[in-house]
Amino acid sequence: MNTKLLAATIAATACGTNAFAAEIYNSEGSTISLGGYVDVGIGEYSSDEVEVHQVSPRLNVSGTQDVGNGITVDAKGEWALKYLDGGDTSFTTRLGYIGMTHDQAGRLALGTQWAPYYDVAGVADMPIAFANDFIYSNHGNLGSGRGDKMVTYRKGFAFGDDMSLDFGLGWQGKHTEAATVYDARGQIAVSFSMMGIGLGYVYNGGEVDNVDAESHAVSLKVGNYSNGLYSAVVYANNDNFYESLYESEQYEVLLAYGLGNGLNLSVNYEAVTGKATANSSDLTQFSQSALQAEYNFTPKLVGFAGYQIDLGDDDPATEDDDKWTIGARYFL
Template structure:
């Protein structure tokens, strides 16, 4: 792993937010940075009423230490902010881990962190307002987005200037679901691999283990091209799952994103998301939800982004639910 990939690997653990962090200390191989962002919008976003809302504000503290012999140790804590309502739950944990990266050996990290599954499945999870909903259904226990109490290992190989091969491994120990106490999660693991060349990347990830003594597994493939916000960006994600979500179901999930950054700070996008599932005793799948969103983001400054989006509910196979379109307009300020 060369120096360029080493830096990129550490930065990737922040899922993009670290690029806007402010370094407040740098001396003798040690750094400390503060980062995150606050956002606020108005619209029918989290309810059927027009209201002021937040999207996913956060605050993080990170640090790195060069310990010699090509090894860099890093640590990060990140907390979600709840600042539009009162109460005693203003901060909840999003990330908390310690990692160690070696120029040749790769990267090892322990704690609550973004998973190798997300490295592959999250390529369409880019717009601020509306994106991959299915990734965040019970993601802490299944490590489809952030994984709770997780061990990960990542290793990248560069072949020239525009070709690379990346591997990722993840493991979580046995535990009981702590919120509703409805499931016992046996130890589970995931394996991810992706190949990148000439701006395009093809990835695959497997996530498996038992939940309440039933095999719960997911296979995801993804394809992306370009860099989000800079010209054309396109991403496709397809997942095939068994018993992966609540109930004994086979399910399929798909997401498509097409975006174009105009070069003047404006980025336009359209996405489509669909989830279908069936009981193992059934012969046909039913649409759980299907939706598409038109969105625009504008960088007023490198740290201030305005956003607007309208998500169209394309319907499902549940006759008891009504179509529920959503919309929002707002701004995000990076700290």
């Protein structure tokens, strides 16, 4: 098995932010790795009061097995950590899947995993503190971020050293969650990259309570995050998809620059507009912009600071709610 291809393929189905893992076993074609990170910050992040908070700490265990004939099987379990508060629920599932990768045939995976939709729409979901909230609205059921109980297939084609074409398919079965019926739904994604520029499109469709709920998303990215100039734009057009709005549009723009000394600066803008019914007015659901800085003290220790400005919405009962935080993330 081409181990570089396997690593790139599995990384493409992981999170868009930095990921580290420590290999603790490697013998006779099998590997086991431990990974994840813990983070802590102080600020007005998850409430209107200044307090100590976490962002999205996680712990994961992964393994690979070369089964011959160019096929490698891999498995991963990942859990979100809740360690700043007491209580009975300290771990909740983020990922849990088994995958199979072949050099020519592509990759098949089953379980709770990052969806092909995220491959396209997640290109602006890079900063630690504030980024791309709309992707995660009911993402497990709709497969817009991590898709619950999902089957995916991905296949990539390389044309030389700087050109590639990637396809992704996803499927989730019918299920009921909190009295809402989600019919079987599917998605298809295609991405093309050349000379550091990437273009992507994804369709995600299925019924929710017997009503078509679908999303079309496109994205553009230029460069690599934290290495020089990086820019990304995401736009999505939805029907009965985002928080059950009859129609909605989502926007995300990210501009970042890595100075090469470990410091990365970024500014982003995010907004959702939409209407509740066919006859209602199109209103701004939320709009916000954040200024952020991240600094790599070491490869495993990153400091971060950010201030998110609430640019308002069309709900007169909603007050502006700026947020800020300063903290650190340590990769295990």
